[in-house]
Amino acid sequence: MKNILRILIVFLFCTLYKAQQANVSVLKYEDLEKKIKSEKDKFLVVNFWATTCAPCVKELPHFMEINNQYAGNSKFKMILVSLDRLVDKERVLKFIKNKNLTAEVVLLDDIKRMNTWIPRFEKEWDGNIPVTIFYKNGAKLHFNDGEMSKEDLETTITENLQ
16 A cells, blocks of 8 residues: 555656746747747647736636646647746746646746737737637637636637647
């Protein structure tokens, strides 16, 4: 029995260690745009959020459930774009660990140019978060302004991921 318990503990530790991101890439808008365009062969879910945004934090467990569900699908990718300030990078890393975020997380360090890059993502985006943009084969497919329910997230993905 003790051996089974030890194996289970080691397995859980390894699983949690693998799931947590050790570092966060810090990107400018142009780098993020290139990253999105480089995923041409995938259905891409890009979620803009911040650790201080209550609706963002509320919806993240749904995003992680979906990300874990599609983890083995080579045609699916999720990127969580943190809009926290660069000085709060450690808080973002701690948040990733505490919330067990399994999707790729990047920190968009381009606050001063928000009025430039926000309309380049979506003309209807007023700057509020959370926002989720879905891309398929490199083209924007759907824009969701505000918190997404798990059902809406699942529906958007299942209708478009093939």
